[in-house]
Amino acid sequence: RRPRRGVRVRRTWVLWLVPLAAFAAGCAVPTQGSPSAIPASRVPFHLLDPHPPTTTTTQPKPTSYVGAKVYFLNAAANYALTPVDRLVSAPAQLPAIITALVAGPSSGDSAAGLTTAIPNDVTILSAVDNTASNVVTVNFNTTFGQITGTATEQAVAQVVTTVVNEIGPGTGVVFEINGAHTDVPTASGSQVAGPVYLWDVTA
Secondary structure (H helix, E strand, C coil): CCCCHHHHHHHHHHHHHHHHHHHHHHHCCCCCCCCCCCCHHHCCHHHHCCCCCCCCCCCCCCCCEEEEEEEEEEHHHCCEEEEEEEEEECCCCHHHHHHHHHCCCCHHHHHCCEECCCCCCCCEEEEEEECCCCEEEEEECHHHHCCCCHHHHHHHHHHHHHHHHHHCCCCEEEEEECCEECCEECCCCCEECCCECHHHHCC
């Protein structure tokens, strides 16, 4: 007798359904038991913060500069006071301008015959403009007080001329060394207590 085809077909389906049922059971989401909390130690730290930090990038503000004049000595013209342009941070402050003066001539300035009587280890400590009296008090470190001879008169002239050019005609300059008032020589060679004016250093 030939077996009936319907029986063979049903047996074949049974053989396929058994492994499929086992596979589905292995992939099913478990439903037994209650949900468990994940320990905080296993949670990425930024997910525990109710207010996550925001990342911002701070761009540096561009620095602007303005022109100023400082006065050096022209060796080819009997050491005459000669203005030279410098750039200082805006707004121009007198201490920054005098610092540019103390820094001395650039290589280009030196090639053009310009020099200075102020040693490069001189430091300006402060420059205070007393508008009411039209007097500027410039305070240097000890090195400025160690300048000797004709160089002292020239250094004083450079400072006074630079200050007057910035503040205006009629401005007097009082010199200090480490905060203590000091007398300085003028073009006539005499020591004065100050204020020192433009006509005192260009006579």
